[in-house]
Amino acid sequence: MKESTKLTTSNISSLVGAGAGFDLMRYYTLPDFLGKDAPYLLYYMGKNMARQTEIHSFEELYEFFQYMGWGDLTLVKEKKKEMNFILTGHIIEKRLNQKLFEIDFRLECGFLAEIIHNLTENTYECFEEKNKKENLVEIKALKG
Template identity: 40%
Template sequence: MSKNTAAEIHQETQSEETVPAFGYELIREVLLHEILGDDTAEILYWAGKKLARKYPLNSLDEIIDFFNKAGWGILTISKESKNELELELTSPIITKRMQNRKTQQTHQFQLEAGFLAEQIEIQKQVISEAFEHPRKKSAKVLFTIKWDKKDIVS
């Protein structure tokens, strides 16, 4: 089985049809939690890493484009240093999710965090870890990706 690039998958599935936000949220915020239970966060983090390995990207710009095409939201760079990257994720769906009082305590962005950690690990060739920081008042998610240049991927 050959690996397709993210661009090839997007090209194959690109059409005028879209998935209603309700359907997307139903799967993401309800069904996955029912299936995965208490391990939801950990499993989604590792699933994000697996997605990144399946669709490796060559640059931060490609990661930003991937998030947009996948419908995950608008990803922007907040701050970058020699061993840390801060990114901000926004979208109308995230805003609605954050404002929904019924799910305010349950939404997670571990799939995206795992995806970011693995993409940075692949690009920089050092072990990377990502942390999510949902900001309910501003209806966005901040991600902190950290790495140690001495901790090289073998």
């Protein structure tokens, strides 16, 4: 990627998604290379990706998640020091119910934490909780 090229919803919409290949890299190959630090490093890879992304509103953020194949992100509750999101959709259901890998959403959490920081000028840390029964992921963004 050229240094001056930022990721936007406009320019990523032209990319071809290959979900299975991405999941194999993310849940099989990367943990093999990164070892026990994989979740930690994936979180910071998400933050780094967000630093290379131009998102100016929560609506653009939701659209970006869809283009990336990360699912449908929705803000469901906002408090003074906390935002609660859910991540849903066919992709999330498939990832939660597959039997090949132990999955996480650390990359998405890191990305979300950094974008919320950019949009609100406050530091946030994000944590996910998988809800296989309802086929969704709850993501809490806590103000630091």
